[in-house]
Amino acid sequence: MKAHSISRREFLKNLGIAGSGVILAASPWLSAFSEVTQTNNEKCRLAIIGPGSRGRFLMNFLIQNPKVKIVALCDIYRASIEAALKLAPNAKVYGDYHEVLEDRSVDAILVATPLSSHCQIVIDAFDAGKHVFCEKSIGFTMEECFRMYNKYLSSGKIFFTGQQRLFDPRYIKTMEMIHAGTFGEINAIHTFWNRNGDWRRPVPSPHLERLINWRLYRDFSKGLMTELACHQLQIGSWALRKLPERVMGHGAITYWKDGREVYDNVSCIYVFDDGVKMTFDSVISNKFYGLEEQIMGHLGTVEPEKGRYYFENIPPAPGFLQMVNEWENKLFDSLPFAGTSWAPETANSNKGELILGERPKTDGTSLLLEAFVEAVITGKQPPRIAEEGYYASMLCLLGHQAMEEEKTLRFPDEYKINYLNHQSKSTGTL
Structure with a gap:
């Protein structure tokens, strides 16, 4: 960039x-x-x-x-x-x-x-x-x-x-809209960061391999979780103003079998106290879907990286498409396994609205x-900025530990800092 x-x-x-x-x-x-x-x-x-x-x-x-x-x-x-x-x-x-x-x-x-x-x-x-x-x-x-x-x-x-992202205009505007109830009750957050590359950097001499490509080795790095997930997991606690209670996940090396020690693909599920889930997925052998946070409420969805939001209720499909949908529904309405739930959705025609008038020049x-x-x-230390960084780091490290141990792990009480405990008692939020 x-x-x-x-x-x-x-x-x-x-x-x-x-x-x-x-x-x-x-x-x-x-x-x-x-x-x-x-x-x-x-x-x-x-x-x-x-x-x-x-x-x-x-x-x-x-x-x-x-x-x-x-x-x-x-x-x-x-x-x-x-x-x-x-x-x-x-x-x-x-x-x-x-x-x-x-x-x-x-x-x-x-x-x-x-x-x-x-x-x-x-x-x-x-x-x-x-x-x-x-x-x-x-x-x-x-x-x-x-x-x-x-x-x-x-x-x-x-x-x-x-x-x-704490200073990215798209994300700040997104959070203002979420906290104002624009998208209704948030019930799911999907985050992903995909690339297609070996993540290696040129090494002038073999003895410099671990010094330069430290991200690929367990003694120096936790790989995709600490390098990428750290950004996106912070979005979940910012949006919901609370921490997930537990996490489960899996990681593997499935494509870049080149001597690296950290995973080249990971998936984690973070679960909040009300059952709302936040996922993080990363693959570095396919970049088609890129990166995004999809924050979904019952009234709409916002994608801050793309800079767009979408409401659930959109104008009806064009007349011809609507006619085809109605005809297909009548043709198959007697099948008990289908009903109307299989019918083509109109969501893919929803182009959404821009969060801001134009894409910001920086991230x-x-x-x-x-x-x-x-x-x-x-x-003067600004409020909450150290705490946001602390919890983003803790969440990605907890996810990495859950993958390593192949267990569902809870956020340890001993690492819940006083800042959060005070806020939770007074407001129930971060």
């Missing part, structure tokens, strides 16, 4: 939501922008730990922000450092992140290293008094995520995670990073 930033003003205008109170009700983390005009003369001095492909993608947004100064780069792979220096030529270079944390010119760090290294870097950063942006999933295990969240609470520092990444910068400069 090309790095394309949009202004905060353009972002809020595109939402088309009347009144800031409505916006903040669905997305309270947008309060990070409340004092943006008061920080024009200040800068966030940032270090990038792990300027690989993802780290440099984020840097492309950051260098467009006049409030950001990238002062340090840290990586053990020289090729990544050299590529990153083209974006931030004046940054100091480190090979050990501990040296970055000792650098008093660094206000905050951005962590885009292999998943297995996130926890220790983040905890050490908080201990060093640094603000943190950590790519998802935040931790390699549920226990690590819990430790990281508690360290954030005790540090008093800013903590953001790479959940860019929310630029606004997520801008909000982090504002939070660092003001020293």
